Amino acid sequence: MDKITTIKERILFYLEIKGIRKESFYRETGMSASNFKGAGLKSDLGIDKVVRILNVYPELNNHLHWLVKGEGVLDLNTHEKESIIEQKEIQSDNILSSFNEEIGDLLANIYAQYNTQDKSLLFIQNQMSKMEKKLESSIVKQSKYLEKILAQVQENATDSKQA
Structure with a gap:
């Protein structure tokens, strides 16, 4: 995968690594697929949505530095x-x-x-x-x-x- 530059791209990368279907992610978090496609993929993700994702996927709490800043390695x-x-x-x-x-x-x-x-x-x-x-x-x-x-x-x- 190319350099991951946004939180949304890192979330999609996480989903891919974990084998979680995007449809499941959208349903579980209540988010729209359009937020993770095209121009929506490059836009910022509000803190309320990040919190919602962390509540659904608490494992990411252990990788906040990687998720928010894109620094380090996602070591699951x-x-x-x-x-x-x-x-x-x-x-x-x-x-x-x-x-x-x-x-x-x-x-x-x-x-x-x-x-x-x-x-x-x-x-x-x-x-x-x-x-x-x-x-x-x-x-x-x-x-x-x-x-x-x-x-x-x-x-x-x-x-x-x-x-």
Whole structure:
């Protein structure tokens, strides 16, 4: 590799040495790929982003002089055991975080379905209540009509007996 002049180039070099895919790096750090391509590669990397990278790849904390100033050599073997443990902890945290996000999404979906079903049930109950009131009203009207019919039948029966 040619002379590495920017922090971004050194980060890409680190990723290459460690066999870390750029897509994984972008996802884990929340950074955009455009920051590490073309003209973006030559621009400065803000301290907040450097801190974010150091949090995701704590092994680089042992190589700050190389990362920030570009002086010295990136010697990853000196802290290999610590690095492996730290990477496994990070991977575990990432898996746990991913799992928690999936559980959160699942719970949100279940709640949304419950909420929709609850509203549907309320609508159905309301419709049933309206139908029950109409049925009661119809029964009352039917009873009045039947009483009138019976009264007329009795009146006709009385009239025909008299005639």
